[in-house]
Amino acid sequence: MSKIVIKGKRTKGEPFRLEVNKDREELFLRKEDLTFIDLSPLTKCRQLKELNLSDNKLSEVDLSPIAKCSNLLWLSLSDNQITSLDLSPLSRCRKLKRLSLSSNPLTSINLAPLAGCSELQELFLDSSTKILWENAVLDVTELPSGLKKYQIKIIKAHQQYLSAQREKEVTISTLFREGRLRITNNQFEEAEKLFLKILDLQPNHQGAQQILEQLPPIKADQLVQKAEQSLARKKLDEAQRYFAKTLQLVPDHPGALEGQEKIRARKERGEQLVTEGQLLLEKGELTESAGCFTQALQLNPRDPEARTALERIKAATQLVEEGGAQLAMNDLVAAQEHFAQALELLPNYSLAHQGQEKLQNRKNEARKIITEGKECLSKGQLEEALDRFTLARLVDPREQEDHRLQQQVSKQLKAIHKLLPVLPQFPAESQISLSILAEHCQLSEKVTEEAITVLHKHHPEIGTYHPLPKVFVPKAEAETAIEDLLQSFKEAEKRKEKKE
Numbered sequence: 001m002s003k004i005v006i007k008g009k010r011t012k013g014e015p016f017r018l019e020v021n022k023d024r025e026e027l028f029l030r031k032e033d034l035t036f037i038d039l040s041p042l043t044k045c046r047q048l049k050e051l052n053l054s055d056n057k058l059s060e061v062d063l064s065p066i067a068k069c070s071n072l073l074w075l076s077l078s079d080n081q082i083t084s085l086d087l088s089p090l091s092r093c094r095k096l097k098r099l100s101l102s103s104n105p106l107t108s109i110n111l112a113p114l115a116g117c118s119e120l121q122e123l124f125l126d127s128s129t130k131i132l133w134e135n136a137v138l139d140v141t142e143l144p145s146g147l148k149k150y151q152i153k154i155i156k157a158h159q160q161y162l163s164a165q166r167e168k169e170v171t172i173s174t175l176f177r178e179g180r181l182r183i184t185n186n187q188f189e190e191a192e193k194l195f196l197k198i199l200d201l202q203p204n205h206q207g208a209q210q211i212l213e214q215l216p217p218i219k220a221d222q223l224v225q226k227a228e229q230s231l232a233r234k235k236l237d238e239a240q241r242y243f244a245k246t247l248q249l250v251p252d253h254p255g256a257l258e259g260q261e262k263i264r265a266r267k268e269r270g271e272q273l274v275t276e277g278q279l280l281l282e283k284g285e286l287t288e289s290a291g292c293f294t295q296a297l298q299l300n301p302r303d304p305e306a307r308t309a310l311e312r313i314k315a316a317t318q319l320v321e322e323g324g325a326q327l328a329m330n331d332l333v334a335a336q337e338h339f340a341q342a343l344e345l346l347p348n349y350s351l352a353h354q355g356q357e358k359l360q361n362r363k364n365e366a367r368k369i370i371t372e373g374k375e376c377l378s379k380g381q382l383e384e385a386l387d388r389f390t391l392a393r394l395v396d397p398r399e400q401e402d403h404r405l406q407q408q409v410s411k412q413l414k415a416i417h418k419l420l421p422v423l424p425q426f427p428a429e430s431q432i433s434l435s436i437l438a439e440h441c442q443l444s445e446k447v448t449e450e451a452i453t454v455l456h457k458h459h460p461e462i463g464t465y466h467p468l469p470k471v472f473v474p475k476a477e478a479e480t481a482i483e484d485l486l487q488s489f490k491e492a493e494k495r496k497e498k499k500e
Contacts, residue, residue: 004041008034011057023047030076031055043068050074054100057081063089076100078124087113099146100124110134111147111154120146133157136165172198176207183211188219216249224255234301236263270299274306284348286313316345316352323355332359332398366396373405380458382413383488415443415451420486423462424479434470445470459485 008016010033020027022044029037034056042048042065049071053061058080066072067089074097077085082104090096091113099117101109102124112135114120123146125131131153138158140151147154175194182191192215198208227242240263246256277292290313296306323338336359342352373388386409393403418441425440426432438448449465452472456465461481463474475481 006041008037011035026050028052039065052076054078067092074098079103091116095119098122102126108132118144120144122146131157134161168201172201220246220250220253227259236300266299270296270303284350312345316342316349320351362396366392382409385409415447419451420482428474428476431471431473
């Protein structure tokens with residue numbers, strides 16, 4: 001005798017397993033602490049007459065296998081935690097006499113499947129459970145005796161069902177008309193939603209099914225039109241998305257396939273132009289490279305490489321223009337900064353290199369003039385030295401040495417100009433202390449000493465300076481020498497004014 005194995009689970013997750021003969025007529029699984037039971041093995045129990053699953057903790061039970069138990073007389077599911085239950089499988093249990101569903105949290109239950117259980121004598125159901133009759137047909141004279149006591153509720157439930165069905169038909173009709181209108185207005189996505197709602201209400205609605213089958217090609221054509229419009233506006237990514245959606249609907253749509261090929265060709269040509277532009281940019285050929293990048297953007301305005309490269313070219317060009325203007329205004333520090341920034345953007349930018357070369361030439365020229373000034377300074381030609389240092393400062397304001405020397409010589413000249421008129425006041429061969437000279441010249445001793453040292457070095461005929469006792473001794477011919485020196489200063493000043 002063959003056996004079957006019924007499996008399930010108990011409250012603590014413990015497995016439940018019961019092996020029984022398939023020809024068994026009674027199966028009592030009462031108070032087994034079951035939370036789940038698999039009844040599929042019962043499809044082989046054709047002789048089963050009684051099945052008791054009461055007093056467990058079942059929240060749902062699939063009765064489908066019981067449809068094979070044509071000899072079933074009694075089924076008890078009472079005292080469980082069942083919230084919903086489909087009685088449809090019981091419609092094939094024609095001999096069912098007793099059904100117990102009491103003491104379950106059932107909010108409602110459709111009793112229409114029990115109409116075919118002509119021998120049903122007892123149905124135990126809680127009064128709180130709402131009775132439904134989801135079937136257009138109801139003959140109260142043919143109700144099984146077990147349903148007679150629920151007759152009034154069944155009639156009311158049947159009327160509510162018919163009313164709901166009429167409302168559903170009206171709703172479906174309205175949705176259908178609205179869906180057709182949306183299709184006419186090319187609102188395909190909205191139309192699709194409406195027809196899907198119809199199928200939710202009536203899954204076998206043929207009209208809705210047919211239209212939904214026809215929608216993909218129509219939607220695909222519309223998407224291709226949108227893609228072509230995007231292509232015309234050079235929105236390649238947007239067009240690509242439309243073509244991709246089209247091919248999801250109609251995988252072999254010729255328009256979408258052709259459109260994707262166009263996009264591929266455009267992007268490929270754009271990439272070639274960007275590559276050419278980068279090569280030209282590396283050579284410093286800005287005009288030609290900018291032309292390549294511009295063409296690439298005409299093919300694909302959102303090409304990031306082409307856009308970035310053009311922005312770099314524009315920024316570098318502007319920096320060089322500003323640097324050139326600053327160079328013309330002798331603002332060499334700012335010019336140098338702008339040329340350097342331009343070369344950071346475009347290392348091979350020839351105009352930026354030329355700008356830096358001009359700056360270097362200025363620097364070299366200034367250094368040459370400073371050297372000339374130093375030679376004049378070594379000869380005691382202070383006016384000439386000052387002129388050279390001043391000129392070097394004009395040639396390259398960045399140079400610091402010429403500024404320092406310019407200040408030094410200028411300071412010495414001012415001191416000498418103050419010192420020379422004072423010296424004739426003292427007798428020849430007299431010893432004049434540095435402090436007295438400084439007081440008469442209204443200069444500090446340090447500045448006075450620097451000036452007298454220069455005179456002693458380059459014009460010894462004026463007098464002798466002794467640094468240790470800090471004493472100056474004028475010579476007899478000092479007055480004549482001073483007059484000659486002052487005259488030379490005046491002539492130098494006139495030459496300077498004439499140059500200016």
